[in-house]
Amino acid sequence: MRAFTDVFIKHPVLAIVINLIIVLVGVRALTQLPVQQFPDVESSSVIITTVYTGASAETVRGFLTTPIERVVSAISGVDYVESTSRAGISTVTVRLKLDHDSTKALAEVTARLQQVRSELPTEAEPPVVEVQRADRPYATFYLAFNSSERTVPQVTDWLSRTLQPQLSTLTGVQRVSFEGSQALAMRVWIDPVQLAERNLSPGDVQAALQRNNYLAAVGQTKGNLVQINLLANTDLRAAEEFQNLIVAERDGAIVRLSDVARVELGSEEAAMIAKYNDKQAVYLGVWPLPGSNEIEVASALRSEMDRIRPTLPKDVEMRLVWDGTMFMRDALKEISKTLAETVLIVAVVVFLFLGSVRTALVPLVAMPVSLVGAAIVMLAFGFSLNLLTILAIVLSVGLVVDDAIVVVENIERHVREGKNRIEAALLGARELRGPIVAMTITLATVYAPIAFQGGLTGSLFLEFAITLAAAVVVSGFVALTLSPVMSSRFVHPSGHEGKLTKTVNHAFEAVRRFYERVLDGALAMRAGIVAVAVLITLAVIPLYLFSRQELAPVEDQSHISLFFEASPDSTLAQSNRDHLKVVEKLRAFPETDFTWSLTANNFGFGGLVAKNWKERGRSTEEMFGEVYGAVSQVPGLRVFPRLDPPLPTPGQYDVELVIQSDQPLEQLLETAGAVVGAGYQSGKFLYVDSDLKIDLPEARVVLDRERIADLGLDLASVGRELGTLLGGAYVNRFNYFERSYKVIPQIGDADRATLEPLLDLKIKTPAGEMVPVSAFTRIESSVAPRTLNRFQQTNALRVFAGVAPGVTKEEGLTVLENAARAAGGNDIALDHAGESRQIRHEGAALTATLGFALVLIYLVLAAQFQSFRDPLIVLLGSVPLAISGALVFTFLDLTTINIYSQVGL
Structure with a gap:
């Protein structure tokens, strides 16, 4: 009986040719395959960030977060929606299901936001929507730039005009972002005393800026043979031009902006300070395209850096401080x-x-x-x-x-x-x-x-x-x-x-x-x-x-990351000083190659990048307990270290348990405290904490409505006047070397250092009388939550923890779940975030x-x-x-x- 194998034995050339074709096509296929650490699993989040300068956390939640959550929760492919509302900013995160098309989700979110845009306060900035990898919400590569002569805003502006566009054109690069940057801005520092002496209100300054800094599109002439474009210098482009701006006329004398304010080309309020070791820097984050060969992108980036380095200004230093492909390589x-x-x-x-x-x-x-x-x-x-x-x-x-x-x-x-x-x-x-x-x-x-x-x-x-x-x-x-x-x-x-x-x-x-x-x-x-x-x-x-x-065994990726919390009323400068102490502790370890940090007002991120495995005697897992012991001794900070996850999973901590409840925040805080206490008593954690903290000092401006009415004022005008003085919101934009920057009027730091001087600020009534704020307000001090968090449109808190050496994350999660059920009973519902969500979903x-x-x-x-x-x-x-x-x-x-x-x- 003949078999198909007989054909190949009797025709050996045929068998050899077919197998050679397999080899040749296979070798060709090998050269075309992208190189990555893990398979290309699309684990994405759509982040909606909305800024409402000067608004409280409660106002942000009620007027921004809630309506945005409501409309984006209805899109397809949603795993869960979580949100954070803090003073002046709303962040809604739509976590998508694995392998759901993020481009489709982005289009749906954008369309839904257009439906709800009319419900949002007109004073709030338009929502900013971006897609991030849920498992890696940071760039694959970071370049640090610092200068011995230029300020951070100047370095930021130079990078935005030169290197950021160049790096964005590299093959395989999706985008290039900034960290620790400060954009230039025209700062109008209002002098409230001079303003009152000239019988002017903050609204007069704001109106003058709006009237006299206007970008006009005049049009063009159009004859039978030629046409000419028309330009009008209705906008202001330099600090001197702003200084000469006419605000009003009093008793026959012109009042210019320079008479009531100090105008300078400065920068927007610093939101974050970036450092490489102990030097302040501006980071450029390079994000590869999904599915691209990240090792080839790394090689292209290094080649581009070699080409750029000879052209750098003498005072600027450039370093590749993070290469996410090193462990992959x-x-x-x-x-x-x-x-x-x-x-x-x-x-x-x-x-x-x-x-x-x-x-x-x-x-x-x-x-x-x-x-x-x-x-x-x-x-x-x-x-x-x-x-x-x-x-x-x-x-x-x-x-x-x-x-x-x-x-x-x-x-x-x-x-x-x-x-x-x-x-x-x-x-x-x-x-x-x-x-x-x-x-x-x-x-x-x-x-x-x-x-x-x-x-x-x-x-x-x-x-x-x-x-x-x-x-x-x-x-x-x-x-x-x-x-x-x-x-x-x-x-x-x-x-x-x-x-x-x-x-x-x-x-x-x-x-x-x-x-x-x-x-x-x-x-x-x-x-x-x-x-x-x-x-x-x-x-x-x-x-x-x-x-x-x-979920997966720990791997030594030569990196220990940190999240830290400072006092709720800590300024950016004070948080930075405290964070430097953490950096000093990290640099004291002989295994440390360098450190990095990003510091905000009362929180921040940082990390230790260890030397090559061959140059150190301990793994990062062996170092972890000692690192925690060192950084936990820094006064004024709570520091939470973490080893990088071995798999592409979202989350910041080893264990993340979500507790949902309609209970009052004070009662929910008691539940969180009981869970945290039980976690420490178990001995299975280095640290346990929750993100619900009601300790943020807050001063509530209580308005006397009858007195305001007697003065001929209204609440809207009072709010606008105070917002102009204190809020720091921008009025419009100006042209500076073919780029658009914000114009921000505000009183100086010295005038708003404490609460008492705020009551002496004066506002003009419709009758032309200057009255102090104290005439119709009083200030009540209280404490408020640092953030208002929601999960699946329900009030929630997150208990997070770092497991002790030898304890698995699943064991730690079970301990916290049992403690939460014992503390909250039927009044709470449990859910999971980050890696804990994967642990519970994958086990079954x-x-x-x-x-x-x-x-x-x-x-x-x-x-x-x-x-x-x-x-x-x-x-x-x-x-x-x-x-x-x-x-x-x-x-x-x-x-x-x-x-x-x-x-x-």
């Missing part, structure tokens, strides 16, 4: 090294067992053809070369040679029985056609369920599963086409065994005899063996339940995936054996025993049940 280098070692070991083992270089060439040639052939499938599916696809290739090395080994040994057996090599190849290939097809389908089916698991595991391991299955399928094809052809030429007809082959065969014969004795003993005591097997099977449940679980998927895999394998084996009973013997006799053997190591705490060990199971 090292990890890919290590796994590539592992791949080379695996190939070498497999080659040696194949040679030892086959005993002949000629015979060993058959499976050894099949190995690279199968691995390179898998690259064709990877490119066709849009995959990348990453840690998981390369891991799949590493694991497939041992699998892809199996079919070829079986083929060559079967053909060699027929040669030893006296058949010539062509006949042996024809007969041997025919005999193995069915088993090889069945083996290939079985092995491919084993890993297929991983691709259907869903969630983070399914998204990450989809490429792993398909790559591994592709390599196995290609190896089956090679075993039925190329391997018989090579065997028909390479198998030695003499059957001569070398010394090494005899030694190996002798050892295996001894093993075979030992196995026969063990098998005879087992068959003699079948009941006992079955009982032991049942006990081992039942042990799977406790072994699993009492094993430590986590393992059982379903394992069951799905067993069903698929059972069906494949049933089709192969043509029996529904025989596969049960195979599965029941192997799967429970194998799983229990693996779980012994997790039970003994030698490893954990995590995303990688789940794939192994």
